[in-house]
Amino acid sequence: MNEHRSHLQDLPVELFLHIFEYLAPHDLLNAFKNLNRRFNIMLTQQSLCLPNNRQMSVHLYLYYLKEIVSKHASQIVYLHLSERNAPHALNYFLSEVPLNNLVWSALKAVTIEDVPRHVLEILLYDCSFLSKIHSLSLDVGYHRFHCEEYDECYDFGIVIPVLNCLSQLNSLYLRIASRVGENYTTIFSESCPPMSIHQNLQTVSIVECSRELLTELLNNGHLPKLQHLRVAFPMIYANIEKELSRPIPLKQAFAPELRHVNVEIFTGVAWVLTFFEDLQRYSQLDQLIMSGYERFADNSHFPRVTTLRQWVTLTKSKIFKFQLNLCTIYAYSNNEITEEIFAEYRQATGEESVAQYGKINLSYPTMSFSHPLETDDNEWEDLDSSNDSTKSFECVRDAPVDNHIEEMDIFELDYVEDERLAQLEAISCWYRLRKINLEGDWPDDNGDVGENISHLLHIAQRSPYLRELYIKSDLDYGYVLCLNKQLGMLLSQQLEVLHFNAEQANSSFGDLVRIIDKLFSYGQSSPCLKQLILDIDAHLDSWLSTRHLVRWLGKIFKRFPSLIRLTLSCKDEEACRNSEENLSTLAPEWYVYSLLYRKKWMRSLKYRHKPHLIEIWL
Numbered sequence: 001m002n003e004h005r006s007h008l009q010d011l012p013v014e015l016f017l018h019i020f021e022y023l024a025p026h027d028l029l030n031a032f033k034n035l036n037r038r039f040n041i042m043l044t045q046q047s048l049c050l051p052n053n054r055q056m057s058v059h060l061y062l063y064y065l066k067e068i069v070s071k072h073a074s075q076i077v078y079l080h081l082s083e084r085n086a087p088h089a090l091n092y093f094l095s096e097v098p099l100n101n102l103v104w105s106a107l108k109a110v111t112i113e114d115v116p117r118h119v120l121e122i123l124l125y126d127c128s129f130l131s132k133i134h135s136l137s138l139d140v141g142y143h144r145f146h147c148e149e150y151d152e153c154y155d156f157g158i159v160i161p162v163l164n165c166l167s168q169l170n171s172l173y174l175r176i177a178s179r180v181g182e183n184y185t186t187i188f189s190e191s192c193p194p195m196s197i198h199q200n201l202q203t204v205s206i207v208e209c210s211r212e213l214l215t216e217l218l219n220n221g222h223l224p225k226l227q228h229l230r231v232a233f234p235m236i237y238a239n240i241e242k243e244l245s246r247p248i249p250l251k252q253a254f255a256p257e258l259r260h261v262n263v264e265i266f267t268g269v270a271w272v273l274t275f276f277e278d279l280q281r282y283s284q285l286d287q288l289i290m291s292g293y294e295r296f297a298d299n300s301h302f303p304r305v306t307t308l309r310q311w312v313t314l315t316k317s318k319i320f321k322f323q324l325n326l327c328t329i330y331a332y333s334n335n336e337i338t339e340e341i342f343a344e345y346r347q348a349t350g351e352e353s354v355a356q357y358g359k360i361n362l363s364y365p366t367m368s369f370s371h372p373l374e375t376d377d378n379e380w381e382d383l384d385s386s387n388d389s390t391k392s393f394e395c396v397r398d399a400p401v402d403n404h405i406e407e408m409d410i411f412e413l414d415y416v417e418d419e420r421l422a423q424l425e426a427i428s429c430w431y432r433l434r435k436i437n438l439e440g441d442w443p444d445d446n447g448d449v450g451e452n453i454s455h456l457l458h459i460a461q462r463s464p465y466l467r468e469l470y471i472k473s474d475l476d477y478g479y480v481l482c483l484n485k486q487l488g489m490l491l492s493q494q495l496e497v498l499h500f501n502a503e504q505a506n507s508s509f510g511d512l513v514r515i516i517d518k519l520f521s522y523g524q525s526s527p528c529l530k531q532l533i534l535d536i537d538a539h540l541d542s543w544l545s546t547r548h549l550v551r552w553l554g555k556i557f558k559r560f561p562s563l564i565r566l567t568l569s570c571k572d573e574e575a576c577r578n579s580e581e582n583l584s585t586l587a588p589e590w591y592v593y594s595l596l597y598r599k600k601w602m603r604s605l606k607y608r609h610k611p612h613l614i615e616i617w618l
Helices: 013-020 025-032 037-045 058-069 089-096 117-124 155-165 184-191 211-221 269-275 277-281 305-312 335-349 379-386 418-425 453-461 475-481 485-494 509-519 546-559 573-578 583-596
Strands: 048-050 076-082 109-113 135-140 171-176 203-207 228-232 260-266 287-294 321-328 359-364 407-410 435-439 468-473 497-502 531-536 565-570 606-610 613-617
Touching: 013 037, 025 037, 025 048, 025 058, 048 058, 058 089, 076 089, 089 117, 117 135, 117 155, 135 155, 155 171, 155 184, 155 211, 184 211, 203 211, 211 269, 260 269, 269 277, 269 287, 277 305, 305 335, 335 359, 407 453, 418 453, 435 453, 453 485, 468 475, 475 497, 475 509, 485 509, 497 509, 509 531, 509 546, 546 565, 546 583, 565 573, 583 606, 583 613
Parallel strands: 048 076, 076 109, 109 135, 135 171, 171 203, 203 228, 228 260, 260 287, 287 321, 407 435, 435 468, 468 497, 497 531, 531 565
Antiparallel strands: 321 359, 565 613, 606 613
């Protein structure tokens, strides 16, 4: 009998191409490039990308730019262009990568995140290599390093030019730091550029979108192919008590394919219902979801049961679904009106849970509005008696324990019922848990803290994919935490991201480093931590000096050899801006001092700074 041996290279091309899809581009090329002619041909047919650089060191990112993106531009289908915790990443991209649109024949999707304003203008307007993409995600919102550079930009000044330039887009996601002030309507009418009809856009999601921009996008048939719409209106407190003007309903002919609408509001339920009324009357909508915040007052015009019932039943569609999930803005609400509306909805639906504890949660057709609205003369007496201090407070029932959650909060255990705690600790494995948010507890009668640390350990030991830990505590809790050897060994082996938010104004940079260094000292091998974020709340005089930075940053880099991201933030931003000595003045001194002493971790380090912030990329 002839012995037949199978070789890896004998597998069909289709199987190899399927395997290649699961490999990162740098792993794929390093493993298979130049093996033989057959593999080289397969690699030329393989789609490639520039992934999110969040998990990349500076060295790996530059390798991608020089060896993959530049040399294989015609195979790139996706680019993730981000400077989030990655100082100067886009400068390197622009210097290494040609933007000639002729070489980007396969490019279909691009994400642009936290980039300088001048870079955004280069990418979108000064070149045409994005002109044929089908999907764009743009995030220059709040809490981003370059957010302040967009202070003079308005939402319409970004959204409409993007749509006019990128006519092939099917999907658009935008998160922008909106500037909606008292004069916004006037500025919009005077400065909003004309908008072309976009024949391909099917999905739009805009965070911080003004009502004026939404109206402009949908009116006059500008987006005739739009099917999915998600917008979040800005949370603007100025003029919040001013009555919103009634909008002109969107004509069904202007948005003939719009089926799914998701709106996050900051007051204005009635405005949204009026705006989409014509689409509902033509039975076009399959889904309308509203969430956010609402005020209940004389001029808020929140729809009563009869009005909402009439609106949802305008449609003849059998698949239409409606959801309303709102929280009360107490500072701008009338308590009597709030309780009156809540009581009316409880009575109409026959369910107590739909409107209580400052929240209103409605769904249709799951929840009917068929119960008769009868006036109960004793209703207000019942409401008054429910406030009797002699009666116990009724707590909201916890949702059932779900062992498939990806994120968990661990706070003060005194507020967790024993039965609930037993249910949590009975779970044998949290298969999908990746992040835990831990908050330090209050001292007990003996002044001791850290009661919830054993609970944290119990959960972490049963979470094989735990990778992120967010800690919010003071110095005393931190010292107790770092003494737990079992927890330290476990975190050293698993944790990739640690965020420590100091409280009580008693934790300097050195204090936090001591705690973290001790916690991760119990492991038998080097910790695998890749990202560390420290929010410091101590007085500036106690830690803000070049010597302090050099000493404790060096301690961090020595303890965590795998670290690629470090963010150091002072919580008192105003004090930093007003101080002659802040992180902007000390960062260059620290860098030069470290270079002079030939610190090995300085070779490829990149950093940037603000008066209250240093971001380091290794």
